Amino acid sequence: xxxxxxxxxxxxxxxxxxxxxxxxxxxxxxxxxxxxxxxxxxxxxxxxxxxxxxxxxxxxxxxxxxxxxxxxxxxxxxxxxx
Numbered sequence: 001x002x003x004x005x006x007x008x009x010x011x012x013x014x015x016x017x018x019x020x021x022x023x024x025x026x027x028x029x030x031x032x033x034x035x036x037x038x039x040x041x042x043x044x045x046x047x048x049x050x051x052x053x054x055x056x057x058x059x060x061x062x063x064x065x066x067x068x069x070x071x072x073x074x075x076x077x078x079x080x081x082x
Contacts, residue, residue, distance in 0.1 A: 032050050039052040
């Protein structure tokens with residue numbers, strides 16, 4: 001078991017990375033806000049996540065890559081029927 005405390009905010013999550021990576025993560029964050037301005041930010045499964053009623057997006061830094069995911073509400077409805 002680890003003594004590591006889970007992140008409670010996206011700012012807290014981003015602050016743990018080196019300065020050059022923080023700049024990239026903030027740019028991704030701003031791009032998500034520009035694309036989905038009504039989205040609310042939260043941490044979900046230790047991953048920074050932005051959600052709205054129409055769209056769901058998430059991004060995380062895994063190794064040396066950023067993993068974005070954007071799904072429309074219709075796509076989420078279709079996948080839940082399967």
